[in-house]
Amino acid sequence: MGESRPGTAPVLSEDEMMARLRDFVAAQVSLAPGEVRVGSLRRLAGGASRELWSLDVELGGAAPAQLPLVLRRDPPGRQGESDRGLEFRVLRAAARAGVPVPRVHWCCSDASLLGAPFFLMDRLEGETLPRRLLRNPEYAATRAGLVPALGAILARIHAIDASSPELAGLASAGGGSAREEIRRIVEAAQRLAVEPHPVLDLAARWLEARAPEPRRRVLVHGDYRVGNVMFDATGVRAILDWELTHLGDPVEDLGWLCVRAWRFGNDALPVGGVGTREELVRAYQEAGGTPVDPEALRFWEVCGNFKLALVFITQCRAWLDGVPSLELASLGRRTAEAEAELLELMEGPA
Amino acid sequence: MNDRPTGVELLRAVERFLEQEVVPRLDGPRRYHARVAANLVAIVAREIEMEEAQLDSEWERLGALLGLREQRPALRDALRDAVRERTQSLAERIRRGDADRGAWREELIAHLRRTVADKLAVSRPPRVTREESA
Numbered sequence: 001m002g003e004s005r006p007g008t009a010p011v012l013s014e015d016e017m018m019a020r021l022r023d024f025v026a027a028q029v030s031l032a033p034g035e036v037r038v039g040s041l042r043r044l045a046g047g048a049s050r051e052l053w054s055l056d057v058e059l060g061g062a063a064p065a066q067l068p069l070v071l072r073r074d075p076p077g078r079q080g081e082s083d084r085g086l087e088f089r090v091l092r093a094a095a096r097a098g099v100p101v102p103r104v105h106w107c108c109s110d111a112s113l114l115g116a117p118f119f120l121m122d123r124l125e126g127e128t129l130p131r132r133l134l135r136n137p138e139y140a141a142t143r144a145g146l147v148p149a150l151g152a153i154l155a156r157i158h159a160i161d162a163s164s165p166e167l168a169g170l171a172s173a174g175g176g177s178a179r180e181e182i183r184r185i186v187e188a189a190q191r192l193a194v195e196p197h198p199v200l201d202l203a204a205r206w207l208e209a210r211a212p213e214p215r216r217r218v219l220v221h222g223d224y225r226v227g228n229v230m231f232d233a234t235g236v237r238a239i240l241d242w243e244l245t246h247l248g249d250p251v252e253d254l255g256w257l258c259v260r261a262w263r264f265g266n267d268a269l270p271v272g273g274v275g276t277r278e279e280l281v282r283a284y285q286e287a288g289g290t291p292v293d294p295e296a297l298r299f300w301e302v303c304g305n306f307k308l309a310l311v312f313i314t315q316c317r318a319w320l321d322g323v324p325s326l327e328l329a330s331l332g333r334r335t336a337e338a339e340a341e342l343l344e345l346m347e348g349p350a
Numbered sequence: 351m352n353d354r355p356t357g358v359e360l361l362r363a364v365e366r367f368l369e370q371e372v373v374p375r376l377d378g379p380r381r382y383h384a385r386v387a388a389n390l391v392a393i394v395a396r397e398i399e400m401e402e403a404q405l406d407s408e409w410e411r412l413g414a415l416l417g418l419r420e421q422r423p424a425l426r427d428a429l430r431d432a433v434r435e436r437t438q439s440l441a442e443r444i445r446r447g448d449a450d451r452g453a454w455r456e457e458l459i460a461h462l463r464r465t466v467a468d469k470l471a472v473s474r475p476p477r478v479t480r481e482e483s484a
Contacts, residue, residue: 336469
């Protein structure tokens, strides 16, 4: 934040952002600007690829309402590869399909208003830190029900009608056939890694030999993992972070959920450190998910752990290239965790 | 030759200072980053202690896999470079398909398991333990 780049709008003050949001919301709900109040705008901690802001909106007029909201936008001047408008429509479709998600209100694709397209959604109360979920006593019931819940929710996600016209943008939203995905991640790992990684070369050959032929393509969440689950002591409140949604093989989401990093060391339970693959697949199928071939799950799990290695390599590379973050520096050495998981998945336990 | 404390001893002192004096006095992202820093210092200490023996064994295993019999470089930096070079050759053979099947693949897997286990012995990824549940 804070720096303005040539050719982009100057960074807005928070007061200016709130004034513009008040006018925007008023127009959306057909109220006079004086009948809408926007307050308590503050930036939330979150990823670098998009911004999250918390704000409170008060609507006057005939049907007064208090709305605790979250604003999601691309960093101004740097519109990412994902599309906020599409993410907004995906969230709306997910809510209609019975997937727990924050309710979305309004989307603005006009970048001139706040420097980048954005949308507004409900601000839910809940916890998102996986370590707390795995450790804290108050979440014991949530832990116990987590894998069945995630399996059932995923079946609902994959049942969303991806052919509806409002989701037309999904076709070009990245991701693709297993073969294209492998080509992309293998090429990226070879380009970015500064050390040779024979385990990744071996995994690349393994994946290339087993890429499933394209079959039914569904709406895939694309980042379905415990870190994107909002929960409380009663269970799952919402599935977050829909910016990587695309059309693909449904088993891709199941495989990614089993990736080693989301277990936080609790490797005896491969699904998020809280459940087994069998438990996940059973819940998914019982909720209407297409029967899952164990070999397909293994393929996507290998693919997921390869992507995990790529994440570590990419973050390490960013540090080597000069981004002065201690956390980035610490991640290069974690590549070995993904390699250990790849060996175990391909060759069995040592 | 330097005086005591040794490099490893100094790093352990820094780790202890960060863990016991700094982490408890911070909160939020700073607390987290102080913990990351303590962890990185511990990794470096383990690397100094273990690297020589690990490189030595890795060099031997790579030699057997690649059928090479050069002299082992005497100094640690040169040995590390040489191991990287052999690993690069290994990676190229895998990319050519030499390890797709057969007895060589079995030998390769054993080598890679050991290499990855050695890396993890140094980086020692955090485990979720009951004591940490607070």
